[in-house]
C-alpha cells in the first residue's frame with residue numbers, strides 16, 4: 172500500500188488524510204503543535220464546502236457540530252440592507268469543533284502531535300522526512316499542509332515566504348453573551364471596515380472586526396483597537412450590539428491578526444512532494460473561503476491520486492489548482508479594491524457564484 176506523510180493537522184491536513192485514505196493510501200499525519208488546534212473563532216462554509224466534506228466521507232457526521240445557517244446579506248453602518256439574492260446560504264461552524272471532528276475521523280493511530288517537520292529529502296523511490304526531535308521516516312508521498320509559513324513550501328519553492336497584506340488587520344473573540352445580538356448580518360462600514368456578530372450553536376457569541384489599510388497605535392490594547400472601529404460600523408441609529416459585546420470581552424480573549432498571505436507561486440509539486448491549503452495559497456480572509464478552498468484541494472488531490480501514479484497525479488493536480496487560484500486571486504483583489512460597500516458586495520456575489528458554478 173502507498174504511504175503518505177501529511178505535515179500539518181489543520182483543517183486541510185486532516186481533510187487530506189481522509190481524501191487520500193479513500194484513494195488507497197496509508198496515511199500518517201504529523202502535527203508540530205502538542206495538540207490539535209483548540210482555539211479560533213468561526214468559519215463560514217458554503218454549500219460547495221459541505222459537498223466536498225461529504226465527498227471525503229464526513230457528510231453523515233457534520234450534524235455532530237450543528238453548523239448554523241447564517242445570513243448572506245450585508246448592512247452599511249447606518250443599517251441599510253444590501254440583499255444578495257444570488258448568494259448561496261452559508262453555514263457557520265465553530266472552528267475548533269470542525270478540527271476535532273476531522274481529527275476523530277482520521278483517528279489517533281494515524282495522527283501524531285509534537286512532530287515538527289524540519290526537512291525532507293526526495294529520491295526516485297520516495298521521500299524521507301526529518302523532524303525536530305531527531306526522528307525520521309519514509310513515505311511514497313509528502314503533503315505540505317503546514318499552513319501560511321509552510322516549511323515544506325520553503326524547501327520546495329524557495330523565496331516564497333509569506334508577507335503581510337498592507338494594513339489589513341482582524342480582531343475577534345468568542346464569549347458568553349446572553350442578550351439579543353440582532354440578526355447576524357455583517358456590516359460593511361466606513362473607512363474600509365467590516366464587522367459582524369454571530370450567535371454560535373452553543374449559545375456563545377462571536378464578534379469579528381476587520382479593516383483594510385488600518386493604522387495601529389503602539390499604545391492601545393487589541394480590545395481598544397477593536398472598540399475604536401465600532402463607530403465606523405454603527406452610527407447608533409439602529410439595534411446592533413457590537414459595542415456592548417466588545418466591551419464585555421476580557422482583553423485576554425481578543426485575538427488580533429495582521430493578515431498575511433502567500434505570494435502567487437507557480438510550483439506546488441515535485442515528483443514526491445505537494446502542497447495543499449494555506450501552505451500553497453494562503454489568501455486574505457475577506458474572501459471567507461480559504462479553508463473551503465483547502466478542503467477542495469484535499470478532495471481534488473485524492474481524485475487524481477486514485478486514478479494515476481504519484482508523479483503524473485501531482486502534475487495534474489498542480490495544473491488544475493494553479494488555474495483555479497489564479498482566478499480566485501483576481502476575485503479577491505477586485506473585492507479588496509472595491510470603492511464602496513455596495514460594489515464590495517456585488518464583487519463578493521460574483522465570486523461566490525463563480526465558486527459554486529466552476
Ligand SMILES: Cc1cc2nc3c(=O)[nH]c(=O)nc-3n(C[C@H](O)[C@H](O)[C@H](O)COP(=O)(O)OP(=O)(O)OC[C@H]3O[C@@H](n4cnc5c(N)ncnc54)[C@H](O)[C@@H]3O)c2cc1C
Nearest residue numbers: 179181182183203215288317318448449459460461462463
Ligand atoms: C481571521 C480569519 C478568518 C477566516 N475566515 C474564514 C472563513 O470564514 N471561511 C474559510 O473558509 N476560511 C477562512 N479563513 C481562512 C482559513 O482559516 C484558512 O485558509 C485555513 O484554516 C487553512 O487551513 P490549513 O490547514 O491549510 O492551515 P492551518 O490551519 O494553518 O494548519 C496548518 C497546521 O500545520 C501545522 N504545522 C506548521 N508547521 C509545521 C511543521 N513544520 N511540521 C508539522 N506541522 C506543522 C500547524 O501547527 C497547523 O496545525 C479565515 C482566516 C482568518 C485569519
